[in-house]
Amino acid sequence: MSPDTATGDPSVRHTPAVEATGEITDTLLETRGLRKEFGGFTAVDDVNFSIEAGELRCLIGPNGAGKSTLLKLITGTYRPTSGKIYYDGRDITAVDPHERVQRGISMKFQVPSVYGDLTVRENVRLPVQRFAGGDERRRRVDDAIAAAGLSGYEAVEASALSHGQQQQLEIGMAASLEPDLLLLDEPVAGLDVAEREAIAERVTRLNGTEDIAFVVIEHDTEFVAEIADEVTVLHNGEVFREGSIEEIESDADVQRIYLGGDT
Amino acid sequence: MATETETTSGPGPVDGGPDGPVASLRTYVEGPNTVGQSRPFWAGFVVAVLALAAYPAIVGGYQASRFSLFMVYAFLGLSLSLVWGYAGILSFGQVVFFGVAGYTFGVVAVNFATPAGITAAFFAGIVGGALMAAVLGYFMFYGGVRDVYVTIITLVSTLVLHTFMAQTAGDEWTVGKAALGGFNGMPTIPNLAFGVEGAAVRFGSVSFYYLVLVLLVGTYLGLRALVNSDYGRVMVAVREDEDRTRMFGYDVERVKLVVFTVGGALAGLSGVLYAAWGNYVSPQVFELAFASLPVIWASVGGRKTLLGAAAATIGIEFFRNSLGGEWALVAVGVLLLVFVLGLPGGIVPWVHDRYLGFRTDAGGPAPPESAENPEVTDS
Amino acid sequence: MPNGLNLLFQFLDSFAFIVLAAAGLAIIFGIMGVINLAHGEFIMVGAYATTLANLEAGLPLPLAMLVGVLVTAMFGLVVERVVISGTVPNAIGRRVLGRDVVEPLYDRLADSMVATWGLSLVMVQGVRLTLGNSLDQIGTPLGKIAYGGFSYSSYRVLLAGVALGLLAATYLAFTRTDYGMRARATVQDDDTARALGVDTERTYMTTFALGSALAGFTGALYAPTITMVPGLGGSFLVEAFVAVVVGGPGVVLGTTLAGGLLGAINALFSNLVGTFFGRIALLVTAIVMLRFLPDGITGFLDRLRQRRQEGA
Numbered sequence: 038m039s040p041d042t043a044t045g046d047p048s049v050r051h052t053p054a055v056e057a058t059g060e061i062t063d064t065l066l067e068t069r070g071l072r073k074e075f076g077g078f079t080a081v082d083d084v085n086f087s088i089e090a091g092e093l094r095c096l097i098g099p100n101g102a103g104k105s106t107l108l109k110l111i112t113g114t115y116r117p118t119s120g121k122i123y124y125d126g127r128d129i130t131a132v133d134p135h136e137r138v139q140r141g142i143s144m145k146f147q148v149p150s151v152y153g154d155l156t157v158r159e160n161v162r163l164p165v166q167r168f169a170g171g172d173e174r175r176r177r178v179d180d181a182i183a184a185a186g187l188s189g190y191e192a193v194e195a196s197a198l199s200h201g202q203q204q205q206l207e208i209g210m211a212a213s214l215e216p217d218l219l220l221l222d223e224p225v226a227g228l229d230v231a232e233r234e235a236i237a238e239r240v241t242r243l244n245g246t247e248d249i250a251f252v253v254i255e256h257d258t259e260f261v262a263e264i265a266d267e268v269t270v271l272h273n274g275e276v277f278r279e280g281s282i283e284e285i286e287s288d289a290d291v292q293r294i295y296l297g298g299d300t
Numbered sequence: 301m302a303t304e305t306e307t308t309s310g311p312g313p314v315d316g317g318p319d320g321p322v323a324s325l326r327t328y329v330e331g332p333n334t335v336g337q338s339r340p341f342w343a344g345f346v347v348a349v350l351a352l353a354a355y356p357a358i359v360g361g362y363q364a365s366r367f368s369l370f371m372v373y374a375f376l377g378l379s380l381s382l383v384w385g386y387a388g389i390l391s392f393g394q395v396v397f398f399g400v401a402g403y404t405f406g407v408v409a410v411n412f413a414t415p416a417g418i419t420a421a422f423f424a425g426i427v428g429g430a431l432m433a434a435v436l437g438y439f440m441f442y443g444g445v446r447d448v449y450v451t452i453i454t455l456v457s458t459l460v461l462h463t464f465m466a467q468t469a470g471d472e473w474t475v476g477k478a479a480l481g482g483f484n485g486m487p488t489i490p491n492l493a494f495g496v497e498g499a500a501v502r503f504g505s506v507s508f509y510y511l512v513l514v515l516l517v518g519t520y521l522g523l524r525a526l527v528n529s530d531y532g533r534v535m536v537a538v539r540e541d542e543d544r545t546r547m548f549g550y551d552v553e554r555v556k557l558v559v560f561t562v563g564g565a566l567a568g569l570s571g572v573l574y575a576a577w578g579n580y581v582s583p584q585v586f587e588l589a590f591a592s593l594p595v596i597w598a599s600v601g602g603r604k605t606l607l608g609a610a611a612a613t614i615g616i617e618f619f620r621n622s623l624g625g626e627w628a629l630v631a632v633g634v635l636l637l638v639f640v641l642g643l644p645g646g647i648v649p650w651v652h653d654r655y656l657g658f659r660t661d662a663g664g665p666a667p668p669e670s671a672e673n674p675e676v677t678d679s
Numbered sequence: 680m681p682n683g684l685n686l687l688f689q690f691l692d693s694f695a696f697i698v699l700a701a702a703g704l705a706i707i708f709g710i711m712g713v714i715n716l717a718h719g720e721f722i723m724v725g726a727y728a729t730t731l732a733n734l735e736a737g738l739p740l741p742l743a744m745l746v747g748v749l750v751t752a753m754f755g756l757v758v759e760r761v762v763i764s765g766t767v768p769n770a771i772g773r774r775v776l777g778r779d780v781v782e783p784l785y786d787r788l789a790d791s792m793v794a795t796w797g798l799s800l801v802m803v804q805g806v807r808l809t810l811g812n813s814l815d816q817i818g819t820p821l822g823k824i825a826y827g828g829f830s831y832s833s834y835r836v837l838l839a840g841v842a843l844g845l846l847a848a849t850y851l852a853f854t855r856t857d858y859g860m861r862a863r864a865t866v867q868d869d870d871t872a873r874a875l876g877v878d879t880e881r882t883y884m885t886t887f888a889l890g891s892a893l894a895g896f897t898g899a900l901y902a903p904t905i906t907m908v909p910g911l912g913g914s915f916l917v918e919a920f921v922a923v924v925v926g927g928p929g930v931v932l933g934t935t936l937a938g939g940l941l942g943a944i945n946a947l948f949s950n951l952v953g954t955f956f957g958r959i960a961l962l963v964t965a966i967v968m969l970r971f972l973p974d975g976i977t978g979f980l981d982r983l984r985q986r987r988q989e990g991a
Contacts, residue, residue, distance in 0.1 A: 146544075163533060214548065
């Protein structure tokens with residue numbers, strides 16, 4: 038069950054599927070007709086969204102477009118009003134959140150949610166302890182702390198860390214769950230340039246060496262340009278555009294929705 | 301210990317010292333979730349246990365018997381510490397499991413007053429308490445009830461049981477030979493006994509005292525091991541942030557249910573011993589006044605520490621008993637007020653922090669249990 | 680017919696009891712996020728003050744009741760300053776130790792339960808030690824209604840009318856007065872309220888005093904009908920507590936609906952099986968309601984309304 042992270046082999050959980058047409062696809066996550074209503078308000082409207090294994094997708098769109106809601110539907114925090122979600126070829130629409138995590142979906146919330154009263158070491162140990170014991174565990178904890186740039190901070194209470202450090206810690210904790218798909222909700226909000234760089238580099242590295250697929254919600258276009266393979270634009274709960282960052286940036290309609298117009 | 305390197309949850313380091321096996325045992329019961337990880341602490345612990353063991357010889361059987369009630373209550377205090385301090389579930393209903401267990405023990409023991417029957421009653425009572433907790437816990441946690449509403453439901457459950465048991469006065473409320481007795485309760489519950497006829501141990505005043513002491517020490521150490529284990533860390537994570545812990549792949553509802561059930565078993569153990577101690581159980585155990593006592597013990601002693609909960613239970617009950625009557629309750633009420641407002645963490649953590657500060661200020665190396673020394677806080 | 684009347688009177692009695700017991704608690708819970716487990720003892724203070732004013736000081740009953748309300752309100756103010764907001768201990772702490780010593784109990788539901796429980800213990804025992812184990816009771820005014828072979832206390836039935844009047848008055852207070860506006864703003868978001876110039880501290884103080892006054896009013900009203908023992912608050916607390924939680928965040932509507940539902944269930948089961956089971960049925964209903972409608976009745980209605988408004 039445990040991947041060999043040292044050599045960067047992909048997680049054994051996910052294998053490419055063979056479609057009915059005989060075509061080999063590597064679709065990791067797929068939503069079909071996904072819809073979420075709150076009272077009379079439709080936050081996510083008939084969204085067909087899919088992610089390939091190892092892909093790095095950025096999800097952008099004006100505020101209120103439904104981005105966070107979509108992520109929470111994927112993690113299972115919200116149940117859809119209608120529609121389905123498939124992960125690794127299987128229907129997970131009715132699967133509990135904690136089980137989705139066990140199957141390989143991991144998330145970093147918008148607001149840093151590390152365990153404030155626990156030390157950095159104790160924080161990291163929590164996800165790691167599910168995967169290893171003894172010396173192996175200690176090694177992984179050390180590696181995770183180092184990867185987050187927090188060596189030397191092992192005994193510091195997480196609430197005493199800076200915002201940027203907490204983001205790094207949380208990404209590290211989410212990554213140490215050995216996910217195939219990591220969802221990040223605004224990982225660089227409120228960070229300075231150096232911290233943003235560090236996060237961008239971290240995400241790219243995790244995506245490259247550990248083949249983790251990413252869905253990242255971010256407003257910072259420079260950050261998006263730096264890391265994204267593909268970009269999906271959400272607007273009013275619907276998928277508005279999809280494409281490379283260059284295509285999106287030069288798309289007049291996308292500019293317009295950001296400026297408040299409608300198409 | 302200075303020679304202790306980072307340890308894991310497995311067997312201890314190859315220390316080689318004369319207390320090697322002790323050191324390896326210590327790794328099970330030490331960790332960031334309990335206070336006391338140094339040699340002086342354990343030395344003090346041993347002294348305290350020896351003192352408690354010597355107590356009956358000093359004060360005589362009658363006083364020792366009165367004191368054993370306080371130790372019986374300590375299980376109830378520990379049960380709340382476990383579910384509240386370690387899993388974040390504030391339950392006003394631990395006395396429900398206490399009482400159900402007490403009544404179950406009473407019913408079975410009165411009907412089968414042989415040592416074998418009483419042994420069965422002992423276990424039936426504990427199982428009864430645990431089962432009740434499992435049912436209530438399932439209803440609440442798997443029904444999505446959270447936070448203060450859990451507290452409210454446990455509180456109301458206590459009231460339901462009080463009202464129900466209080467009206468069991470009639471003759472129809474008899475199970476076999478055991479009359480539930482309504483407000484008057486169930487008397488003539490036999491003393492505790494283990495074994496079968498011919499090879500039984502019957503517990504009178506002094507032997508009961510020692511039984512409770514042994515059980516208490518064993519339970520305390522067992523709970524220490526539990527809360528410092530991997531599972532214990534998950535419990536603490538659930539307490540700190542349920543939603544986040546769920547997103548680390550942990551089945552939070554199941555953790556809460558399991559912990560709540562174990563808490564119910566502990567409260568049940570307390571109830572069984574209580575019924576055997578006083579040879580009596582009544583709906584008074586479901587009264588709000590009694591239901592709030594565990595909350596008081598845990599709040600004053602420190603709900604996040606097992607030692608605090610147990611010590612405060614014994615201390616407060618001893619104090620309450622010595623003071624007697626009306627003034628005792630006023631004092632306890634004031635105590636609770638002062639602590640919840642001024643020192644919500646309780647005494648033991650406060651003392652522990654002072655001790656750590658004192659040791660570091662004195663210029664020596666950081667004591668083993670301080671946060672600056674990462675070695676003991678690991679694994 | 681007589682049994683039908685019996686049931687009706689039992690319902691009115693139960694409804695009145697629950698609403699009057701819950702009113703003060705609901706206001707404090709709804710606006711301050713504090714659960715006052717000493718609420719029963721506040722009712723006791725009102726009852727005792729009324730009884731003493733009437734029997735010892737010789738005041739006529741209505742005046743004695745007024746005294747009961749005022750005494751309880753003042754007592755509530757003291758409790759608010761010392762225990763709930765911690766203002767007094769902090770003022771002392773700042774002078775002696777140079778820092779605050781306690782945190783306010785607002786929105787700390789579990790802690791407020793524990794702290795006010797300590798307060799209630801102190802109050803019950805304090806009264807027992809100073810005023811003894813019981814007081815003489817004021818006689819119940821207004822006699823009885825007789826029908827068939829039964830009779831029912833007219834006074835207790837009248838209280839149902841008083842309860843309704845109280846609900847109406849509270850509704851008006853919250854919607855028509857300045858205080859009501861401020862209080863509702865503070866519930867929504869006390870940071871914003873403060874930024875808009877609302878003195879949230881004064882609002883909390885007034886709210887707690889108002890809730891205490893209502894508790895005192897309940898105590899005053901019931902003084903002629905219940906046994907005057909220091910622990911009398913206990914029987915009010917349970918019903919009050921349960922009604923507040925089942926009712927939900929809407930103070931007036933929640934209390935009314937909860938009072939109606941729980942009162943009906945209590946009356947029905949008391950009538951059919953016995954008072955014990957009436958109580959048990961009430962409590963079990965509360966547990967079931969909490970499990971399925973965790974935001975209470977009004978919380979559930981709020982969500983329904985949202986859905987209907989925006990969905991159409």
